[in-house]
Structure formats: structure tokens, C-alpha cells
Amino acid sequence: MKKAILVFITVVFIGVLFGLSLSPLDLKDAPLTEQLLREVEYRNSLVRSYSWLPTTPSALPIAPDVFLEDTDWEFDFAPYITGTTPLDSLQIGWSQSSFFTVSAPYPLQPFKLRFTPVLDFFGTRPMWITLYRITNGELSGPVSKGINITVTNQPDLPTFHFPTVNTPGNVGSGYVYQVIEDSPTGITLNFANIVKIYDGSSYTIYVTQTAFPNKVEVIQNPSNDKLVTFIPIPDYHGRQHFIVTAVENLLGGATQHVSTTFSIDVVNVNDPPVIDSYWPTNDPTYAAQSTSITIDQDDTVAFGVIASDVDGDAIQEPLYYTWTLEGEFNGVPFSRIESTTNTLNYTFNVPVFYVLTCEVRDRIDNSGYAVTHVWNVTVSPIGPWFDPYGTNNIGTFSTTQNITLSTPGVDNTSIYYYATAVPPVVPAIGSLAEPMLYSGPINIPVPPQDYVFTITAWFTHPTLPTSQHVTQIYNMTGKVELPHFVEAPGIIPSNVNYPVEIVSSLAGASIYYSYNDGPWTLYNAGTGIAVPPHTVARLRAYAAKAGWDDSEVTAEHVYDVRRKVIFTAPTLNTVPLPNIDGNYCVCLNDAVVVDFVVPATIPPDATVYYSINGVVSVYNPADFPMDVYSSSTFQWWAEYTAADPDYFASEVFTYNIPILNRTRMTYWGSGNDSVFNPPQGTYTTAQNVFINTQTLPVGAPIYYSLNGAPYQLYNGGAILVNADATLEVYAEAMPITTTLNSLHHTATYTITGTLPTPVISPDGFPAVSMYEDNVSVSITLPAGDPRWAAANIYYTYAQFPADPPVPDASSTLYNGAFTLTQGHWRVRAVAILNTWNSSAVATQNYFIKFLPQVTFMPTDEVHYNSINVQMFS
Numbered sequence: 059m060k061k062a063i064l065v066f067i068t069v070v071f072i073g074v075l076f077g078l079s080l081s082p083l084d085l086k087d088a089p090l091t092e093q094l095l096r097e098v099e100y101r102n103s104l105v106r107s108y109s110w111l112p113t114t115p116s117a118l119p120i121a122p123d124v125f126l127e128d129t130d131w132e133f134d135f136a137p138y139i140t141g142t143t144p145l146d147s148l149q150i151g152w153s154q155s156s157f158f159t160v161s162a163p164y165p166l167q168p169f170k171l172r173f174t175p176v177l178d179f180f181g182t183r184p185m186w187i188t189l190y191r192i193t194n195g196e197l198s199g200p201v202s203k204g205i206n207i208t209v210t211n212q213p214d215l216p217t218f219h220f221p222t223v224n225t226p227g228n229v230g231s232g233y234v235y236q237v238i239e240d241s242p243t244g245i246t247l248n249f250a251n252i253v254k255i256y257d258g259s260s261y262t263i264y265v266t267q268t269a270f271p272n273k274v275e276v277i278q279n280p281s282n283d284k285l286v287t288f289i290p291i292p293d294y295h296g297r298q299h300f301i302v303t304a305v306e307n308l309l310g311g312a313t314q315h316v317s318t319t320f321s322i323d324v325v326n327v328n329d330p331p332v333i334d335s336y337w338p339t340n341d342p343t344y345a346a347q348s349t350s351i352t353i354d355q356d357d358t359v360a361f362g363v364i365a366s367d368v369d370g371d372a373i374q375e376p377l378y379y380t381w382t383l384e385g386e387f388n389g390v391p392f393s394r395i396e397s398t399t400n401t402l403n404y405t406f407n408v409p410v411f412y413v414l415t416c417e418v419r420d421r422i423d424n425s426g427y428a429v430t431h432v433w434n435v436t437v438s439p440i441g442p443w444f445d446p447y448g449t450n451n452i453g454t455f456s457t458t459q460n461i462t463l464s465t466p467g468v469d470n471t472s473i474y475y476y477a478t479a480v481p482p483v484v485p486a487i488g489s490l491a492e493p494m495l496y497s498g499p500i501n502i503p504v505p506p507q508d509y510v511f512t513i514t515a516w517f518t519h520p521t522l523p524t525s526q527h528v529t530q531i532y533n534m535t536g537k538v539e540l541p542h543f544v545e546a547p548g549i550i551p552s553n554v555n556y557p558v559e560i561v562s563s564l565a566g567a568s569i570y571y572s573y574n575d576g577p578w579t580l581y582n583a584g585t586g587i588a589v590p591p592h593t594v595a596r597l598r599a600y601a602a603k604a605g606w607d608d609s610e611v612t613a614e615h616v617y618d619v620r621r622k623v624i625f626t627a628p629t630l631n632t633v634p635l636p637n638i639d640g641n642y643c644v645c646l647n648d649a650v651v652v653d654f655v656v657p658a659t660i661p662p663d664a665t666v667y668y669s670i671n672g673v674v675s676v677y678n679p680a681d682f683p684m685d686v687y688s689s690s691t692f693q694w695w696a697e698y699t700a701a702d703p704d705y706f707a708s709e710v711f712t713y714n715i716p717i718l719n720r721t722r723m724t725y726w727g728s729g730n731d732s733v734f735n736p737p738q739g740t741y742t743t744a745q746n747v748f749i750n751t752q753t754l755p756v757g758a759p760i761y762y763s764l765n766g767a768p769y770q771l772y773n774g775g776a777i778l779v780n781a782d783a784t785l786e787v788y789a790e791a792m793p794i795t796t797t798l799n800s801l802h803h804t805a806t807y808t809i810t811g812t813l814p815t816p817v818i819s820p821d822g823f824p825a826v827s828m829y830e831d832n833v834s835v836s837i838t839l840p841a842g843d844p845r846w847a848a849a850n851i852y853y854t855y856a857q858f859p860a861d862p863p864v865p866d867a868s869s870t871l872y873n874g875a876f877t878l879t880q881g882h883w884r885v886r887a888v889a890i891l892n893t894w895n896s897s898a899v900a901t902q903n904y905f906i907k908f909l910p911q912v913t914f915m916p917t918d919e920v921h922y923n924s925i926n927v928q929m930f931s
Contacts, residue, residue, distance in 0.1 A: 086154055090116075090184045090204040098202050105199045108141030108148060108189060117206045125173070127180040127212040135187060136169040143191070145169070153186040158207065160185070173207065178256050180211040214256035215316040216304040221252075233320040234297075237290060239327040244275075244289035249302070253284075258306040258314075268299040274322060276300075288322055293368040295326035329368045330427030331377055331418045336363045348432040354526045355409045355439050362401040363431060365418040375426075378419045385412040409439035409522055441528035442473050442496075442515045448530030454508070454605035456535045460499035465517050465525075475500070475515035504536040508564065508606070537607040538562065541569050541599045547615040550589075551622040551706035553660075557586035558617060562601040562609075571599040592704065594618045622706030623664045625696035629655035630713050631683075642715060645722040646754045646796050649685035650715060654694070659708070664698035689716045720798040721789040723760070724752035733787060738805035740893040745807060746776035749787055755796065758789040779807045812895035814840045816851050816887040822902035829906045836875040837887045837900075849891035858882035864899055866890070880907040 088094070102109060118125070118133055125131040139145060150169050152160045159174040171187075188202040220233050237245045249263045265276050265286050273294045279285035290298075303317040338359065339349050353359055365377055381397040387408060396402055396414075406412070412435040419428040442463045449455070465471045473496035502511045511532040517525045544559040560569050560581050569581035574596050581587070581599065589595040595617045601609040633651040636642050642650045656666060656677060666677040671690050675681070692713040698705040723733045730737050733750045749760060749772050761769040763786045764777065772787065779785075785807070789800040816837050820826070837853055839846050852869035854862035858881070863869075865888045872887065883904045889897035916925065 087156055087183060088153070088186070090206065095204055098204065102201045105201050106141075107199070108139060108143040109201050110189070110203045111138045111140050114138040114203055116204065117208065119208070124210050125175075125208060126210050127175065128177060128214070129212070130172055130174050132170055132172045134167065134170040136167070139169065139189060148189050148191060151188045151190060155183060155185055157181075157183045157209075158185065175209050178214065180209045182206050182208040211257070213308065213314060215314060216253050216255045216261060216306050217316075218252055218302070218304070218318045219254060220320060233318075234323060235288075235320070236323045236325055237288065238325050239290060239295040240292055240329075241290065244287055245322065246285060246287045248285055249304075250284040253304045255304070255306045258308045261304050261306045264303045264305065266301050268301060268319075272298075274298045274324070290322075290324040293329055295324045295369070297321050297323050326369065328420070328426060330429050331365045331367050331420050333363055333365045333418065333429055333431055336416075336431050337361065347430070348434060350434040350436070352436045352438060352523075353406060355437055356405065356407055357437075358403060358405040359435075360401065360403050361414065361416070361433065363416045363418060364400065365429070367420055369420070375420060375422075378422055380417045380419070382415045382417070383412060384415070385410055406435065406437040409437045409525075411436055411523065436523045438523050439468065439519070439525045441526040442517055444513070444515070444528070444530045448513070448532045450531045454533045454535045455502070456504070456605060456607065458504050459502040459532060459534075461502065461513060461530075461532075462499050463496050463515050468517070468519065468522075471517040471519050471525075473515055473517045475513055478512045480510050480512075502532055502534060505534050508533065508535045508566075508603070510534075533605075535603070535606045538564050538567050538601045538603055538609040540609050540612055541567075541601040543597070543599070543612070543615050545617070547617050549618045549620060552619050553591055553621050553624060555588035555590055556617065556619045557588055558595075558597060558615075559583075559586045560599050564601065564603055564606070567601045567603040567606070569599055569601050571597055573597060589617050589619050591619050591621045620704045620706060623696045623698045623708040624660040625664070625666070625694075625708035626657045627711040628657065628694050630692075631655070632715070640714075640716065642717045643720060643798055644717065645720045645800070647687075647722070648719075649687045650717055651683050652686050652692070652715060653683035654692075656694070659696045659698075661698060664696045664705075664708075666694070666696045669693045686715055686717065689714075691715070718798050719796045721758045721791055721796045721800040722754040723787070723789045723800050723803060724750050724754070726750050732805060733803045734785065734805040738785075738807055740808040740810060742810050742812070742893070742895050744778060744780035744809060747779050747785060747805070747807070748774075748776055753789045753800070755792045758792050758796075758800070760787060760789050762787040779809065781809050783807050783809075808893065810845070810891075810894045811843075813846060813849055813889040813891055813897035814842060815898045816889050816900045818885055818887055818900050818902040822885075822904045827905065828909060829904060831906075832880075833878045833904055833906055834875045835878060835885060835902075835904075837872050839889055839897075846889075846891070849889045849894070851887055851889050853885060853887040855883055855885040858884065862886050864888070866896075878904055878906055882906075882908050 114135075115138075119131065135150060136145065139148065150162070150171070152171065157176055157179050159176075161172045161174070162168055162170065163172050164170050183206070185205050185207055186202055187205060188200050190200045191198050235245055235247070253261060253263065255261050263278075263283055263286065265278070267274065267276065273291055273296070275289045275291065277287040277289065279287070288300075299319060299321050301317055301319055303315055305313050305315040307313055336349075338361070339351060351359075361381070363379065365379075367375075367377055379398055379400050380395060381402045382393060383396050383404070384391070384393040386392070387410065396404060402414075402416075404414075412433075414433040414435055415430055416432075417428050417430045420426040442465055445462045445464070446459065463473050463475065465473065474493040475496055476493055477500060496515065500513060511534055512529060513532075514527055514529045516527045519525075539562070541560050541562045544561060545557075550556055560571060561583075562569055569583075570578045571581050571587060572578055573587065587595075587597065597615045597617070598612055600611045631653045632642065634642065634644065644650060654668075656679075659666060667674055668677055669675065670692055677694075692715065693710055694713075695710040696708040698707075725731050725733060726735050726737075732738065735748045735750070736745060749762060751760060751772070751774055753760070760772040762772050762777070763769045765783055777785065783806075785805045786802055788802045791797055791799050816839055819836050819838070820833065835855075837851050839849060839851070850867075851872035852865045852867060853872050854865045854869050855878070856862040862884055863886075865886050867890050869888075878885075883906065885902045885904070887900045
């Protein structure tokens with residue numbers, strides 16, 4: 059191994075000195091292993107006259123100096139050489155490296171080396187630096203130093219490398235690409251072959267156009283954003299410039315980007331012109347290349363075409379128009395140019411078929427492209443003649459007409475027609491589903507009313523187009539029918555003017571009338587003919603309309619208008635009021651009180667009548683109010699016969715009083731106005747409640763419910779109420795006498811009792827003989843009925859020998875504890891609550907800082923034997 063290391067060192071020196079390659083021994087970039095460093099150190103120790111200082115760095119550069127990627131870096135090794143040998147007799151050598159190019163560029167500083175890293179390299183790599191002496195052309199005394207040299211990464215922006223190949227029709231040279239106009243696939247660039255990154259792991263491509271509107275569609279492949287396709291829009295040619303940006307993703311989420319430009323030339327290809335619009339009958343979408351029109355003979359038609367050159371070179375080479383008319387005249391075909399502008403006005407005098415073609419060309423020498431539009435023109439001959447001609451809404455025909463049709467000057471024709479009548483006449487003539495072949499005069503009858511008869515006719519010919527359709531209108535009239543009186547004549551009751559209306563079945567007719575043989579007057583349909591009250595009018599009428607014969611005069615209509623009594627509806631008042639169904643519900647043997655407010659009549663001396671169930675009476679105010687016990691019907695009206703027998707009676711007003719009877723329950727009486735005994739109220743003890751069983755009619759079943767429970771039949775016995783309760787009872791209906799259950803009767807009972815004895819705290823004598831401190835006395839009621847909480851406690855107290863009175867509602871109301879001081883005290887308390895029995899009186903005796911009196915046992919009295927007397931307090 060030692061021999062191999064020595065050979066390595068020697069070869070290194072020779073390689074540096076003479077430029078020999080180290081690759082045969084594979085010693086390039088040899089690592090600084092521990093074994094190799096020890097061997098080199100040993101070999102260095104054999105040289106005595108010079109060496110490397112111990113401070114010679116084994117790692118370069120020395121901070122803060124930095125050796126940056128893609129940048130030359132220099133280091134002077136002279137300060138680290140020591141020994142007795144002059145420096146000018148020494149030379150420096152270095153091992154070869156795959157990562158650096160080493161040179162000594164300064165002759166006056168032979169130990170200053172320049173390290174040039176290979177492009178884009180960064181990292182740490184070993185190198186060997188060797189001092190040696192050359193004597194008589196031979197190497198001697200090598201002293202080597204292993205050094206790790208670190209190149210610091212410096213982020214490199216992405217770079218673009220566009221192709222420079224030249225493929226005709228596809229890729230141009232450098233940064234300009236080519237694509238043919240209207241290419242459906244365009245050109246696709248793979249930026250993976252164009253962009254190079256150095257520091258990141260991935261990058262993203264963004265492409266934008268520099269001009270707006272965009273003339274080239276940019277499509278980025280969704281699965282591979284490096285593939286970008288460029289498709290020019292239809293008909294565009296020219297150069298479009300683009301900006302492409304590469305965004306490189308660095309460690310830690312950082313990014314860096316760089317942009318450049320390139321261009322795409324869309325090579326022009328000649329396109330045919332485009333017809334943008336034309337007339338007549340323009341198709342906005344220009345889906346059709348030909349148009350069919352039908353015109354009448356001698357019509358002048360304006361034709362026109364507006365076209366554009368999508369190549370945009372119309373300024374240098376304008377569009378050229380040629381209008382060609384083709385057809386056949388007297389069996390001889392013809393074709394001629396009519397115009398070389400973009401419009402043509404032409405009068406079609408001959409009724410034949412024509413083909414008119416407009417050609418638009420973009421080159422005058424026919425080398426370019428052309429587009430055409432064709433009109434197929436049908437010229438219809440003048441239509442049939444009518445005899446007589448119609449009025450076309452001017453004038454009328456009041457007699458039957460026979461219309462003949464002909465085609466003067468044109469033989470061998472077939473005439474067709476449609477006939478309509480509005481409104482239809484009898485027999486009806488409506489729109490025909492198929493045209494009728496003319497075979498003779500067309501009859502138009504005299505109508506029962508005016509109407510419009512329309513005939514549309516045309517003819518066909520074996521060699522000519524179908525003729526024009528000619529329409530004539532015939533306004534037909536006749537004799538106006540008799541007018542009609544709407545109101546029937548006769549005797550008519552009315553206190554105001556009676557209007558008589560007259561109508562005519564003929565729309566637009568005027569009506570004239572005579573009043574009692576007076577002059578003929580124009581009838582006003584808005585007001586009619588007013589016949590005053592108490593008047594006899596004799597009326598006649600006839601109807602007239604321009605263009606029509608007047609109607610006959612009607613027979614005489616006689617209207618005898620007589621007055622009648624004015625009497626408005628009386629106002630009904632009842633007790634009780636009806637229920638929601640309009641019925642009056644009362645108990646058996648009870649009545650509905652009925653009263654009417656009767657208005658005055660016109661005239662005031664007319665007689666007012668009323669009837670009850672058909673029994674008629676003259677109204678007397680003393681008759682009302684009136685008790686009604688069963689269902690009845692009232693009718694009211696007024697008549698006037700005393701002064702003028704020509705008066706009619708007034709209207710009749712009817713009022714129904716439907717009465718329904720209830721079963722009645724009986725009160726107990728003697729101050730008990732209820733069906734319950736005892737009556738409802740508050741009681742301190744439980745109650746036995748009875749229900750009065752007397753009913754009208756007699757024997758009606760009675761049902762009761764206690765506290766909302768289901769109803770049950772009452773048998774006459776007592777109902778125990780020992781707590782707060784509600785009783786509800788009713789008597790059942792007894793058909794046919796009564797049809798309704800009785801009213802429901804309800805009673806509410808509150809059962810209380812005696813309040814408990816209050817509790818006086820704390821305990822007094824004898825439970826506690828004496829208290830040595832003041833005593834705070836409180837009084838409460840025991841827990842129990844929650845209603846006790848509303849009770850008031852009243853108390854009294856006094857100091858011996860006084861005795862406090864028995865407390866009552868006039869005593870002190872207890873509102874909180876009170877304090878007793880030194881002495882012999884007696885406290886009494888009672889609880890009081892309205893509707894409750896007051897409680898028993900509670901008593902407590904307190905000895906406070908005061909001994910009770912001595913008690914002798916037995917008590918003092920006469921004894922006939924010796925006794926033992928005990929005393930205690």
C-alpha cells in the first residue's frame with residue numbers, strides 16, 4: 059500500500075509538471091482518507107529543508123471568503139511555506155481534477171493558484187498541492203498537502219435553447235417559427251427540449267401573446283404543461299410575438315423565473331372573398347348560396363352584394379363584381395352581363411323565369427378565387443280582370459252581383475279563385491280549403507246584413523309563371539230590417555222616468571222614432587226614450603243606413619207608466635239575537651221578542667200592512683214589540699187606494715223567525731238561583747251537592763260531569779264534593795216538545811278547612827328552662843297544603859305578670875323575627891286566611907336571664923301525715 063501511495067504522489071507531481079494524464083492509475087479526485095493522510099505526513103517528514111506550516115488549511119476557502127459557482131477563485135499558498143530553502147528554488151504542483159481547472163496565472167506570484175470550476179458545478183472535492191525542488195531536471199523533495207475545496211452554490215436562472223434547425227413550413231431558424239394560415243393543427247412546441255434548469259427540481263411554463271386581440275390560439279396540454287400548441291385563427295396571416303416564462307421551483311417553496319420572447323410567422327395563403335350580406339331576402343347566416351324570389355311583371359328590383367377580402371389586400375387588389383342575367387325569350391335562351399359594380403337595379407317587363415348571378419373575384423386575371431350568389435327570379439304576369447270591379451271598401455252594392463273573370467290578350471289559361479265573406483252569409487261562404495277553378499260568373503247575393511265579400515283570383519299558363527294574385531272587395535248591402543223595442547209595451551209601475559230602448563240588427567244603422575204621432579226624431583242609444591210617470595206614450599220607429607234601403611215603420615207600441623207606493627224594508631230587532639245559523643234558540647215556554655222599525659211611505663197616507671203566517675193586519679205601532687213562541691214568517695208592504703186608484707202596491711218584504719225550543723231546568727228558589735243545592739261557593743267542609751230534577755217538559759234525563767269527566771246520568775242522589783271541583787249539568791231534549799238540550803249549568807266549589815297551629819321558635823319553658831342571651835323569635839306554619847302560603851300570622855306578647863290577649867286579625871301581623879330581652883315573656887300566635895277556619899292559638903313562655911318561680915311539690919295544702927317537700931325552678 060505504501061508503495062502505491064508513493065507512486066500516486068510521484069505520478070501526481072509528474073502529471074502536473076508535464077501535463078501527463080492520471081487516469082491510467084485512476085488517481086484523479088482521490089479522496090483524503092486517513093490512511094493516505096498518515097502516509098503523506100510520513101513522507102513529508104523525510105524532507106528537512108522546507109515544509110507546510112501546521113496552520114496550512116486543509117479546507118478552502120477560509121471564511122468569510124466564498125468560492126462561488128461558475129466563478130474563478132484564487133488562493134496564495136506562499137504564506138504557508140516554511141523552512142530554510144529559498145522560495146525561488148521551489149515550485150508548486152497540483153493533482154488533476156474533474157471539477158476544477160487549476161492554473162498559476164501570475165509569474166511573479168508562482169504560489170498563487172487560480173481555481174476555475176467546471177460549468178454549473180458546486181460542492182466539495184479533494185485536491186493535492188505539492189511543493190518540490192527541481193535539480194538537473196529531476197523532481198526531488200516532494201512535500202504534499204491534501205485540501206478539500208468547497209464551491210458554494212449560486213442559483214442559476216433557467217435558460218432557453220431554441221432550435222436552430224430549418225425545416226421548411228414548420229420550424230424556422232432561431233426564435234422564429236412558421237405555420238401555414240388556417241392550419242387546423244398549428245404547431246406544437248415541447249419546452250422540455252427548450253428550457254434548462256440548474257437548481258430546482260421542476261418548473262412551469264407560461265406563454266402569453268404581446269398583442270391584443272390575440273390572433274393565435276394558445277393551448278397548453280393539461281397533462282403536460284411543457285407541450286404548447288399554437289393554432290392561428292381562421293384567415294389570419296402575419297407575425298405574432300409571444301413571451302414565454304419559465305418558473306423554477308426551488309427548495310423551501312421559493313421560486314425564480316426568467317422570460318424571453320419568440321415569434322410565430324403565419325404564412326399567408328390566398329382565400330376566396332366572403333359575401334357578408336346581399337339583398338333582397340338576405341340570409342344573415344349566409345347558409346344558402348341561392349335565393350328564390352317571386353315578383354310581379356313590370357316590377358323594378360334592387361339587387362346588391364357586400365363582400366370582403368379576408369386576406370386584407372383589397373387596397374392593392376380590389377374585388378371585382380360581375381352580374382349575369384340568364385333566361386329565355388320567345389323560346390330563345392339568352393345570357394348577358396348587366397353590371398360590374400356591387401349593385402344592380404333591373405325592371406322585369408317580360409313574365410318568364412330568370413337566373414341572376416353575382417360573381418365576386420379577388421383577381422382580375424382570373425388567377426384568384428371567386429364566390430357567387432344566385433337569384434332564381436320568377437316574374438308573374440298581370441292577374442285576371444274582374445267585371446265589375448269591386449269597391450275595395452269604397453261604395454256599396456245593394457243588389458245581387460255576378461262577377462266574371464277573364465285574361466285579355468292571353469289565351470289557353472286556367473283561372474282559379476278563393477271567395478270569402480265576413481261575416482258569413484246564409485248559405486255560409488267561408489275560406490275554401492282548395493282553390494276553385496273558375497267556370498262561370500261568381501254570384502254574390504243580397505245579404506240580410508251588410509258584409510264584405512272578397513275574391514282573390516289568378517291564372518296559370520303552360521309556358522308562363524303563375525300570374526299575380528288579384529283581389530277585389532265587394533261591400534254588400536240591402537234593405538234594413540225593422541228595429542226592435544227591447545221593453546214590452548203595457549202597464550208599467552214606475553215612480554221615475556221609464557226608459558224605452560230600441561235596437562237594430564244591422565250594425566251601424568240609425569234609428570228614428572215618433573212620440574205620440576210627433577215628428578221623427580233620431581234615437582240616442584245612450585239615453586233611450588224617457589217616459590215620465592203617470593204618462594201614456596205611443597211610439598213608432600224605423601231604421602236607416604247609408605247605402606241601404608230604409609226599413610218599414612214598426613207597429614205602434616203603447617207604454618202606460620203608472621206610479622207605485624214607495625216603501626223601504628222595515629228594520630227587524632229581536633231578543634235574543636239569532637245564532638250563526640239564523641235560528642232563534644229559546645227555552646220551552648219562552649218567547650222571542652220581535653220588534654220592527656217601520657219607515658214612512660210615499661205618499662205618506664199610504665196604508666202599511668203586515669202578515670204573520672198569512673194572517674194580514676193593518677200596521678199599528680201598539681202591536682209591537684210582540685212575543686213569538688213558534689217559528690213564524692212576517693211580510694210587510696204598503697198600498698195606496700184612497701186618492702188615486704192608479705197607484706201600484708209597494709214591494710213585499712219577508713222576514714223569517716225560525717224558533718227552536720230548549721229543554722228547561724228549574725232553579726231551587728228561595729234565594730238559590732241555580733240548579734245546584736248548595737249553590738256554588740267556598741266551604742270549609744266537604745259538601746253533598748244535589749241537582750234539581752224538575753224540568754220542562756217533565757222527566758227530561760239529566761246528565762252531569764265532575765271536573766271535566768265524561769257525562770253520566772244523574773240519579774237524584776248526592777254528589778260528594780270533598781275538594782275543589784267544577785260541576786256541569788244539562789237536561790236532554792224531549793222531542794217533539796223540545797228539539798234542543800237545555801243550557802249547560804256550571805257550579806264551582808272551593809273546599810278549604812282549618813289552618814294548622816303556627817310554630818313559635820325556638821322552644822320555650824319547660825323544654826328550655828332559661829335563656830342566658832336575648833332570644834330571636836320566629837313564627838311559621840307547618841308544611842302541607844300549598845294554599846296555606848297565603849295565610850297571615852298575627853301575634854301578641856307581653857312580660858309577666860301581664861298576659862297577652864288572644865291574637866286575631868287586629869293584632870300585629872307577623873313579617874319577620876323579633877327579639878325578646880331579659881324577663882319572663884309569653885308569646886301567642888294565630889293563622890288567619892279568608893274562607894278558612896282560623897288556626898288554634900299557639901303559646902310559648904320564655905325565661906331570659908330570669909329564673910322561673912319556685913315550684914313546690916306537692917302543692918301547699920293541708921296534709922295529715924308527714925310529707926317530703928321538693929322545690930325546683
